Amino acid sequence: MRSSFDDPLQLRAVNAHVFCSRLFWLEYVAGEFVDNAHTLEGSHVHRRVDKPGGAMPAPHTPDESAENEGDDPWHTRSLWLSDDTSGLTGKLDLVDLVDEGRVMPVDTKKGKPTRDGELWEADRAQLTLQALLLKAHGYRVESIAAWYHGSRQRVVEVLTPEMETWALGHAMSARHTRSLEKPPAPLVDSPKCRGCSLNVVCLPDEVNALTGGGAHEEGEIRRVLVPDHDAVPVYVTESGTRIGLKQNMLKITPRRGSDMEPAEVGLGAMSQLNLMGGVQITTQAMQALLRRDVPVSFFSYGGFYYGRTQSATSRNVKVRIAQFKQAESPVALDIARTLIADKLYNARVFLRRHLPQGPESKRVLRKLTRIRKKAEKAESAEQLLGYEGEGARQYWSHFNALVQADDEAWAMQGRNRRPPRDPVNAMLSFGYALLVKDAQLAVEAAGLDAYLGVYHTAHHGRPSMALDLMEPFRRLIVDSAVYLMVRRGEVSPEHFVRSGQAVAMKTHARKALIAAYERRMTESVIHPLFGYAISYRRIIAVQARLLARVLTGEIEEMPNFRTR
Amino acid sequence: MTSTKVRLFIITYDITDDKRLRRVFEYLKQWGQHVQYSVFACALGPTSLATVKTELDALIHHDDDQVLFFDLGAEASRAQRAIDYLGVPFGPKQRKAIVL
Numbered sequence: 001m002r003s004s005f006d007d008p009l010q011l012r013a014v015n016a017h018v019f020c021s022r023l024f025w026l027e028y029v030a031g032e033f034v035d036n037a038h039t040l041e042g043s044h045v046h047r048r049v050d051k052p053g054g055a056m057p058a059p060h061t062p063d064e065s066a067e068n069e070g071d072d073p074w075h076t077r078s079l080w081l082s083d084d085t086s087g088l089t090g091k092l093d094l095v096d097l098v099d100e101g102r103v104m105p106v107d108t109k110k111g112k113p114t115r116d117g118e119l120w121e122a123d124r125a126q127l128t129l130q131a132l133l134l135k136a137h138g139y140r141v142e143s144i145a146a147w148y149h150g151s152r153q154r155v156v157e158v159l160t161p162e163m164e165t166w167a168l169g170h171a172m173s174a175r176h177t178r179s180l181e182k183p184p185a186p187l188v189d190s191p192k193c194r195g196c197s198l199n200v201v202c203l204p205d206e207v208n209a210l211t212g213g214g215a216h217e218e219g220e221i222r223r224v225l226v227p228d229h230d231a232v233p234v235y236v237t238e239s240g241t242r243i244g245l246k247q248n249m250l251k252i253t254p255r256r257g258s259d260m261e262p263a264e265v266g267l268g269a270m271s272q273l274n275l276m277g278g279v280q281i282t283t284q285a286m287q288a289l290l291r292r293d294v295p296v297s298f299f300s301y302g303g304f305y306y307g308r309t310q311s312a313t314s315r316n317v318k319v320r321i322a323q324f325k326q327a328e329s330p331v332a333l334d335i336a337r338t339l340i341a342d343k344l345y346n347a348r349v350f351l352r353r354h355l356p357q358g359p360e361s362k363r364v365l366r367k368l369t370r371i372r373k374k375a376e377k378a379e380s381a382e383q384l385l386g387y388e389g390e391g392a393r394q395y396w397s398h399f400n401a402l403v404q405a406d407d408e409a410w411a412m413q414g415r416n417r418r419p420p421r422d423p424v425n426a427m428l429s430f431g432y433a434l435l436v437k438d439a440q441l442a443v444e445a446a447g448l449d450a451y452l453g454v455y456h457t458a459h460h461g462r463p464s465m466a467l468d469l470m471e472p473f474r475r476l477i478v479d480s481a482v483y484l485m486v487r488r489g490e491v492s493p494e495h496f497v498r499s500g501q502a503v504a505m506k507t508h509a510r511k512a513l514i515a516a517y518e519r520r521m522t523e524s525v526i527h528p529l530f531g532y533a534i535s536y537r538r539i540i541a542v543q544a545r546l547l548a549r550v551l552t553g554e555i556e557e558m559p560n561f562r563t564r
Numbered sequence: 565m566t567s568t569k570v571r572l573f574i575i576t577y578d579i580t581d582d583k584r585l586r587r588v589f590e591y592l593k594q595w596g597q598h599v600q601y602s603v604f605a606c607a608l609g610p611t612s613l614a615t616v617k618t619e620l621d622a623l624i625h626h627d628d629d630q631v632l633f634f635d636l637g638a639e640a641s642r643a644q645r646a647i648d649y650l651g652v653p654f655g656p657k658q659r660k661a662i663v664l
Contacts (some may be wrong), residue, residue: 230570230609234662241664248594252664263664266594268612511663520662 008082009171011090011129017174018122020190023198024174025183031315032201032447032451066281066431070406083136088171092130094147099512102140104156105130112150119146119155128167130161182554185211203545210546210555229433229537231271239277239301239509245285267292276510277301297437302419302504303430305437307463310444322552323465328453333384335468337376337552338383338454338558339443342472344372344391345562350475351398354483367394381455399479400424403486409493419502424482426503427513431478432470434517438537439466439473442544448551469544472561477536481516490516528562572643572656573613574634575604579624587623588631592616597657605656607639 010028017024024452026032082089094106119127125237127144134141137548145156177184184202185194208224236243240255248267254260263348267288275281276299289296290311297308301309348368355361368391375387396415403424404411412424420426440450440463453464455471485491495509524533534542539561549555575592579585579602592598595616596606610614613633620631636643643656 230607230612230659232659232661234664236664238664247590260664265662266596268595268616269659367602514663515661518663522660 003087007178008087009174010090011088011126011133014129014167014171014174015122015126017177018125018170020192020196020204021173021177021184022204023196024187025177025180026198026201028181029178029180030318030447032198044355049560075258081130081131081133081137086132086136086168086171086251086484087175088129088133090126090130090133092133095134095374096145098143098322100141103134104141104143104145105134106145106147106154108147108149109313110149113146113148113153113155116151119144119157124163125167125170126157127157128163129171132164132167171466182552200541201545203542203549205444206542206546207549207555209530210557211561221299227290229271229535231269233272233274233518234265234270235274235276236279237276237510237514238281241279243275243279243281245282245288248288250285250288267294270294272297272441274434276303295441299437303510305433306499308437308440319548319552320449323448323452323548326454326551331551332454333378333381333557335547336381336384337378338560339468339471340378340388341372341376343388343391344368344375344563345560346472347391347475350479351564354402355398361398364394364398378555384455396474399483403483406487407493419504421501422503423491423496423505423509426493426496426505427482427485428478428511430505430510431482431517432474434514435470435473435478436463436466438521439463439470439540439544442466442541443469445541446544446548448544448548454547469540469547472543473536473540476563477520478517481513481520485512525563528564529559570607570609570639570659571613572636572639573606573608574599574636575606575616575631576634577602577624577631578629580628581625584624584629588620588629591620593622598652604642607656607659 013028016027040232076095077093079092079095080090081092092105093108096104096106098104105127107130109120123146124144127146131141131144141159143156143158145154149156175358186202186207188204190204193199193202196202197302205426208252217252234250236252238254238258238260240258241260242253242255244251244253246264249264250267250270250273252263252265254262270292271294273289273294273296275296276546281296286296286309290309293311295308295310298306300306319494348365351361351368352365355364371387371391371394375384375391378384378387392415396412400412402416410424412422416422416425417429420429443450443463444466448465450463453468455466456462456464488511489520491509495506496503497506497514521537522535524535525539527531527534527539543559543561546559550558575596577585577588577592579588588600589602592604592606595608595612596604596655599605617633624631636646639656639659647654647656
């Protein structure tokens with residue numbers, strides 16, 4: 001592979017590197033970028049300076065061309081300069097003419113200067129290198145400045161030779177970081193992480209805890225600094241419904257004769273759109289959803305998950321390369337073992353919570369523990385599959401006893417699918433399809449290819465990695481939602497139809513199940529390793545990111561997810 | 565420092581041109597509840613808030629129009645208590661999945 005050491009280095013990348021070398025690596029080497037409040041405000045502040053304007057006069061003849069923009073003092077906006085000798089390239093927000101022959105680069109920054117009213121180190125490095133670029137093009141530069149939008153003040157500093165050496169040193173170490181195969185370790189307990197747009201990708205405290213960096217005691221991890229979800233998922237479950245776009249709203253019109261109410265849902269308040277069965281959606285609506293990065297997932301009427309649209313795949317190819325390299329390696333088996341052991345563990349937790357205490361429950365709980373311990377030592381995927389099956393048989397026969405305790409109508413003939421042959425299996429299948437959808441969103445957000453798993457073999461059209469990732473969560477999210485629905489009488493046997501062998505849900509049951517599933521997904525639980533409260537939806541996202549880190553080798557072992 | 569929590573904002577506006585007024589109204593509708601003429605209640609996280617500000621900023625005329633953001637605090641706790649009403653009842657909508 002060609003070394004990227006000598007590729008031109010962007011000055012704003014050096015700025016990022018001074019701030020945090022891991023941020024620099026994730027953004028400029030791995031291609032991760034996440035918009036957050038800070039970056040959005042940043043680009044908002046930059047609007048004006050990004051409009052190119054004002055011709056730049058030649059270095060030694062400023063007078064002749066200095067009359068740009070009438071009587072305004074001479075300046076140039078958004079000037080792009082490169083220098084092959086130093087290998088630096090960058091866009092200069094603004095260049096001011098100080099006096100004859102002397103210019104000063106001015107950069108627009110979102111925040112405020114340091115408490116002492118000085119330039120931030122990262123800004124100083126970037127501006128010093130801008131000055132060097134100008135010098136390389138023959139200009140005289142003796143000072144640099146930043147316009148801090150937050151406090152509306154310009155901070156000017158005199159350029160010294162020491163600053164130049166120092167800034168070039170930073171450029172050099174940025175080049176070094178760029179040649180690394182793995183990202184540098186996260187900062188430890190740094191206040192910088194809080195506002196950093198990449199903290200959801202970087203997971204500084206979680207990674208440090210798992211790699212021993214920063215020596216965290218158990219339970220000392222700070223909360224993942226990820227904003228709450230302010231948008232909600234939307235499900236359209238009735239065939240024949242039409243979805244169009246009206247301004248910034250989705251206009252949802254039921255088919256004639258349906259008792260569903262027409263609805264308008266704002267694009268801004270929506271996190272995902274899920275369509276079940278023959279729902280019509282216009283191109284205009286699809287485009288608006290793609291523009292807002294709202295994924296649209298498609299299911300058959302019976303709840304089979306077809307797939308989803310996406311506006312862009314993750315640019316982090318390093319993760320995908322690692323995923324394919326590790327596909328049949330011991331690392332993949334390691335991860336699979338953890339996922340299946342967690343699945344067995346959580347199945348036991350589910351039964352322990354709900355089974356009436358007695359010798360019978362004791363027996364099955366002991367058995368599940370034994371199987372789980374064997375699974376932890378499985379030497380091949382085939383062996384693992386065997387233990388998983390053994391555990392499933394134990395689990396389902398008892399799950400069966402639980403659901404039919406009050407009403408024989410809920411009896412199930414073990415777990416069966418395609419088509420499900422009893423109401424409980426119909427609900428389980430539908431619920432797992434919803435979970436695959438959310439697991440796939442998490443897997444793809446982490447930069448992984450959903451169709452190549454570590455355990456489920458690549459099977460035509462099956463998002464194996466999503467299926468792998470969701471293993472520990474099936475019992476806790478779907479089975480639990482189904483069980484509670486039955487227990488609380490939220491569904492009854494007449495909400496199902498039988499045709500031949502197959503049993504399908506009627507509208508009421510489908511809607512009730514989606515609602516129960518979503519309640520579960522937004523429920524907060526304490527993360528067993530990190531000790532903070534977090535929703536199931538977020539946990540799945542975090543586990544997907546950590547799984548990707550195991551594949552790239554940053555973390556050694558797949559962290560468990562086991563509830564108490 | 566920006567909070568990572570979802571907060572309830574009352575957004576009010578005074579727009580001097582009918583066409584822009586319509587646009588601002590249509591724009592805000594997608595983010596939350598239309599409460600009264602020129603008044604919206606929107607539960608926004610930091611990213612959404614920044615998006616709303618940036619996009620509204622491009623719709624209005626800075627010399628003539630005005631948009632105000634009142635932060636009622638964390639949606640889950642404080643904001644609920646910050647609102648009282650006379651006449652027609654008002655309560656901020658609960659955010660949960662929409663199943664149609």
